[in-house]
Amino acid sequence: MTTATLDPELRPALFDYLLRLGDDALVLGHRLSEWCGHGPYLEEDIALTNLALDCVGQANGLLGLAAEVEGAGRDADDLAFRRDALDFRNALIVELPKGDFGFTVARQLLFSAYAHLLYEALRESAFEPLAGIAAKAFKEARYHLRHSSEWLIRLGDGTDESRQRAQTALDDLWMYTGELFEKDDTLRTLVDAGLAPDPRALEAPWRERVEAVVSQATLTLPEDDFMLTGGRSGRHTEHLGHLLAEMQFLPRAYPDAVW
Amino acid sequence: METTREQVLDYLSEVKDPEIPVLDVVEMGIVRDARLDGDTVHVDITPTYSGCPAMKAIEEEIVRTLHAKGFEKVVVHTVFREAWTTDWMTGEAKRKLEKYGIAPPPKTDAALRPALPFAGQPKPVRCPFCGSEDTERTSEFGSTACKSLHFCRACRQPFEHFKCI
Numbered sequence: 001m002t003t004a005t006l007d008p009e010l011r012p013a014l015f016d017y018l019l020r021l022g023d024d025a026l027v028l029g030h031r032l033s034e035w036c037g038h039g040p041y042l043e044e045d046i047a048l049t050n051l052a053l054d055c056v057g058q059a060n061g062l063l064g065l066a067a068e069v070e071g072a073g074r075d076a077d078d079l080a081f082r083r084d085a086l087d088f089r090n091a092l093i094v095e096l097p098k099g100d101f102g103f104t105v106a107r108q109l110l111f112s113a114y115a116h117l118l119y120e121a122l123r124e125s126a127f128e129p130l131a132g133i134a135a136k137a138f139k140e141a142r143y144h145l146r147h148s149s150e151w152l153i154r155l156g157d158g159t160d161e162s163r164q165r166a167q168t169a170l171d172d173l174w175m176y177t178g179e180l181f182e183k184d185d186t187l188r189t190l191v192d193a194g195l196a197p198d199p200r201a202l203e204a205p206w207r208e209r210v211e212a213v214v215s216q217a218t219l220t221l222p223e224d225d226f227m228l229t230g231g232r233s234g235r236h237t238e239h240l241g242h243l244l245a246e247m248q249f250l251p252r253a254y255p256d257a258v259w
Numbered sequence: 260m261e262t263t264r265e266q267v268l269d270y271l272s273e274v275k276d277p278e279i280p281v282l283d284v285v286e287m288g289i290v291r292d293a294r295l296d297g298d299t300v301h302v303d304i305t306p307t308y309s310g311c312p313a314m315k316a317i318e319e320e321i322v323r324t325l326h327a328k329g330f331e332k333v334v335v336h337t338v339f340r341e342a343w344t345t346d347w348m349t350g351e352a353k354r355k356l357e358k359y360g361i362a363p364p365p366k367t368d369a370a371l372r373p374a375l376p377f378a379g380q381p382k383p384v385r386c387p388f389c390g391s392e393d394t395e396r397t398s399e400f401g402s403t404a405c406k407s408l409h410f411c412r413a414c415r416q417p418f419e420h421f422k423c424i
Contacts (some may be wrong), residue, residue, distance in 0.1 A: 029310075038308035043400070043408070044399045045396065046398060046401070046402075047398065047399065047400040050400040050404055053308075053310035053312075054308060054309055054310050054311050054404065055310070057308060057309030057310020057311065058309040058310070060309070060310070061309060061339065125352070126339060129339065131340065132338065132339025132340035132341075132342070133309075133339050134341065135340070135341065136306070136308075136309050136342040136343070137309055138342075139424050140308065140309060140424075142305035143383040143399070146375070146376055146378075149375075149376035150377060153376055153377070213292055213376060215418065216376065236397055250302060
């Protein structure tokens, strides 16, 4: 089905879902872009910013599609730059500050392992435009996953300092991973309609992949404990507000500016 | 004179990739289709990478080119199905790339490595300047989303490679 043939009953859930996907990509893309000019060395600076570009491009497609489904005359830019933190639907893990290189690598591994599986499944979505975006994003997610896996292995199986930083990063990030696999009413509606994959079905393969990389990195997989949540309903950490203040400053300060 | 789809595609071969000006958007497989609907011409394009910044420039150039050919109404649609792949680049496009100094992508099934870390080292890329395979990859990510950076140990020159996707 396309936007034109979409069952109107599905619109609110689909709009919400597309915001989640688009906001994940946008916020993560922004965090990655913060490495521009600050990478540990030139080639990695380029690598991180290339990943950022892929994410922002995906966000552009997904938010554009969200706006189309919403049908209220907004576009991708309106959604990206004129919503406040309460209206963002990204998972908490992507809004965390970039931290040190180990933290960025660990977060990227945890998120890319999920994104890779998610986009792979979304290629079968009954909503054609989403399936199309996912087919493209899936191929890019492969590069992101391999890149971050290789780095976590180098850092974990590296010096005492790199291993300590990598382990600390994993330990700090673990409580943010549960949110990626939550299934709420929005997802129940979309899964039943064949528009989205069941996130709970992604958890086991995600874990398997993460465990394999963590093990090869000679690091310890953190214990499952309390999992933070709230991003999908607009309850964000204090970090998102600061991120948006920076990201949205220019279009908000000069709303009539044209490139 | 009635304009055919083929004619529109022919005009569109004048639109070059802004990053790699020896290639046009038709032979790169970026232009997927063209349709005439009354006095409006519709062109479907597919992005190479989700975030490719050249796509906007390509879109504008398509509109400008077709306006110049006399089409008053031009609509460009960005379509995502199927996902763009380097396999859509014509053999001629790959030869032009090599002549330009960028190592062309091989067929994807031969070169798309799995997402597993350190799985299977990439086959050495042939140097577009001297043809040697004694080359090394210095960075998986290059100056644009689609390219990686390599170095030829034989002729001691760095060069870029259009990545398989």
